[in-house]
Amino acid sequence: MSRRSADERREQLIDAAIRVMIRDGVAKAxxxxxxxxxxxxxxxxxxxxxxxxxxxxxxxxxxxxxxxxAPDGPDGPDGPDGPxxxxxxxxxxxxxxxxAYWERVRRNPDEHLLTYxxxxxxxxxxxxxxxxxxxxxxxxxxxxxxxxxxxxxxGAEWTLPLPVLARYGLSALDGLTLNWLIDRDDEAASAAxxxxxxHLVTLLxxxxxxxxxx
Amino acid sequence: MSRRSADERREQLIDAAIRVMIRDGVAKAxxxxxxxxxxxxxxxxxxxxxxxxxxxxxxxxxxxxxxxxAPDGPDGPDGPDGPxxxxxxxxxxxxxxxxAYWERVRRNPDEHLLTYxxxxxxxxxxxxxxxxxxxxxxxxxxxxxxxxxxxxxxGAEWTLPLPVLARYGLSALDGLTLNWLIDRDDEAASAAxxxxxxHLVTLLxxxxxxxxxx
DNA sequence: GTCTATACACGGATAGAC
DNA sequence: GTCTATCCGTGTATAGAC
Numbered sequence: 001m002s003r004r005s006a007d008e009r010r011e012q013l014i015d016a017a018i019r020v021m022i023r024d025g026v027a028k029a030x031x032x033x034x035x036x037x038x039x040x041x042x043x044x045x046x047x048x049x050x051x052x053x054x055x056x057x058x059x060x061x062x063x064x065x066x067x068x069x070a071p072d073g074p075d076g077p078d079g080p081d082g083p084x085x086x087x088x089x090x091x092x093x094x095x096x097x098x099x100a101y102w103e104r105v106r107r108n109p110d111e112h113l114l115t116y117x118x119x120x121x122x123x124x125x126x127x128x129x130x131x132x133x134x135x136x137x138x139x140x141x142x143x144x145x146x147x148x149x150x151x152x153x154x155g156a157e158w159t160l161p162l163p164v165l166a167r168y169g170l171s172a173l174d175g176l177t178l179n180w181l182i183d184r185d186d187e188a189a190s191a192a193x194x195x196x197x198x199h200l201v202t203l204l205x206x207x208x209x210x211x212x213x214x
Numbered sequence: 215m216s217r218r219s220a221d222e223r224r225e226q227l228i229d230a231a232i233r234v235m236i237r238d239g240v241a242k243a244x245x246x247x248x249x250x251x252x253x254x255x256x257x258x259x260x261x262x263x264x265x266x267x268x269x270x271x272x273x274x275x276x277x278x279x280x281x282x283x284a285p286d287g288p289d290g291p292d293g294p295d296g297p298x299x300x301x302x303x304x305x306x307x308x309x310x311x312x313x314a315y316w317e318r319v320r321r322n323p324d325e326h327l328l329t330y331x332x333x334x335x336x337x338x339x340x341x342x343x344x345x346x347x348x349x350x351x352x353x354x355x356x357x358x359x360x361x362x363x364x365x366x367x368x369g370a371e372w373t374l375p376l377p378v379l380a381r382y383g384l385s386a387l388d389g390l391t392l393n394w395l396i397d398r399d400d401e402a403a404s405a406a407x408x409x410x411x412x413h414l415v416t417l418l419x420x421x422x423x424x425x426x427x428x
Numbered sequence: 429g430t431c432t433a434t435a436c437a438c439g440g441a442t443a444g445a446c
Numbered sequence: 447g448t449c450t451a452t453c454c455g456t457g458t459a460t461a462g463a464c
Contacts, residue, residue: 025338027241030439043449046441113337120331123396124239136396160409167393168386168406175389179381182337182350192382195374199413220429244457257431260459 010048012038014058021059022110026117053127060118060131063111064138093154094200097146098173098193105177106186113181136170143170156204165203172196224262226252228272235273236324240331267341274332274345277325278352307368308414311360312387312407319391320400327395350384357384370418379417386410 016038020029031045031052038044049055105112122132144166151157158165176196180189230252234243245259245266252258263269319326336346358380365371372379390410394403 027338031441032439041449043442047447052440113334116330117334119396120327120334123327124241133397136393161405163402164405164409167402168390168409171389171393171406172382172386173389174392175385175387176382178388178392179350179385182333183347188377188381191375191378192385195378195382202416245459246457255431256458257433257460261430266458 006048009040009044010058012040013045013048013055014062017055017059018062018114021114021117026114026121053125056118056121056125056128057131060122060128060135063115063118064135066111067139067142088154090154090156090204090206091197091201093150094204095194095197097150098197098200101173102189102193105180109181109184112177116178116181140166140170143167143173150200151204154204155207157207159203159205169200220262223254223258224272226254227259227262227269228276231269231273232276232328235328235331240328240335267339270332270335270339270342271345274336274342274349277329277332278349280325281329281353281356302368304368304370304418304420305411305415307364308418309408309411311364312411312414315387316403316407319394323395323398326391330392330395354380354384357381357387364414365418368418369421371421373417373419383414 013034017029017034020033020037024033032042034055035042035045045055049058119132119135122128122135140163144162147158147162147165147169173196176189176192179192180186227248231243231248234247234251238247246256248269249256249259259269263272333346333349336342336349354377358376361372361376361379361383387410390403390406393406394400
């Protein structure tokens with residue numbers, strides 16, 4: 001337990017920090033609490049990270065990557081043939097995508113709550129404010145890709161500029177998520193999510209192929 | 215500066231706490247920082263509040279009342295005659311209402327940021343979690359009243375159950391606000407807000423009066 | 429009733445022992 | 447290189463002086 005250390009330890013501490021933060025909140029994630037969770041001595045902290053702020057930076061990056069790992073399709077991979085173009089019902093595709101997101105939220109509420117906490121923590125620390133901005137730029141990007149995928153799978157196209165739709169969609173889901181994290185009202189959340197899904201369907205137009213291969 | 219005290223001091227401390235929180239964030243609003251801001255001795259704190267948690271409780275209540283004070287109409291009162299029924303253009307009414315909200319956000323970004331911070335702070339403290347829930351129940355209520363007002367002023371009615379629309383609307387604005395607070399991108403926010411406004415217009419149907427008074 | 433002085437616990441960071 | 451012991455600052459709460 002001696003040689004294999006420098007970067008290994010860092011990972012260990014980041015994971016421990018995330019566990020503590022999910023369990024007790026960002027405020028409770030002190031250096032002492034983190035090293036205790038990792039089963040390391042307090043001293044280990046300061047030759048892995050210059051300061052606590054650096055740990056937070058790493059934690060935020062890690063959380064962002066996790067969001068990326070998440071399946072970006074409706075119900076997982078759709079087979080070796082890839083997505084079916086054209087004849088998947090539009091409503092199904094939209095609802096499937098949103099449903100998959102929502103399922104992740106419902107299964108890991110604390111992790112999502114942590115995301116919001118981290119964003120605000122970052123906004124308050126001058127050195128980390130840019131990280132928060134980068135976080136949301138990234139999420140907007142992911143949102144945009146999701147919308148592209150929806151269009152592709154349903155054989156349709158968006159009738160609005162994608163960047164606008166991506167920001168709106170991110171915000172809508174963000175708001176719905178936050179609201180649910182607070183009151184945990186499944187029915188209300190579900191109804192509101194459906195409302196959003198129906199709105200999205202409204203904004204899709206079947207792609208008019210000049211001529212089918214007849 | 216001696217006699218007039220008990221409740222008076224409390225108000226003084228709550229105001230000071232809010233100022234500190236807006237300026238430096240909730241985490242920096244320590245008992246010492248708050249009494250310093252209020253120009254009071256440290257001892258003053260603990261015979262006004264049993265503990266810091268009580269102060270936070272009061273602060274949250276105060277902030278909620280402020281939100282209530284805000285004008286709930288598009289451009290202030292619309293005269294002694296009250297709202298005009300029927301012939302106000304629907305799009306105008308919707309955009310006016312949303313625009314008024316957005317103007318408040320743009321003018322007091324820090325105050326709105328504080329709202330989110332307080333919610334999360336409350337969610338983490340067992341004794342305050344219910345307060346956070348009450349906060350959102352209240353905001354949902356306000357959202358619902360706004361929607362009613364929009365319908366009334368534009369002489370139309372909503373084609374969806376109001377509670378669902380109220381939750382969705384609250385979440386959408388919440389998300390858009392949070393996103394803007396992070397990146398301060400006015401153009402992107404404005405475009406996304408318009409998207410939401412157009413969606414709302416879609417959900418309004420002119421009220422079919424059996425017969426006009428001809 | 430109002431405020432001062434202080435006790436106590438905790439968090440971040442470092443100097444130096446092994 | 448790894449960890450222990452400790453310093454200093456800060457936050458909460460209280461005992462008791464005015």
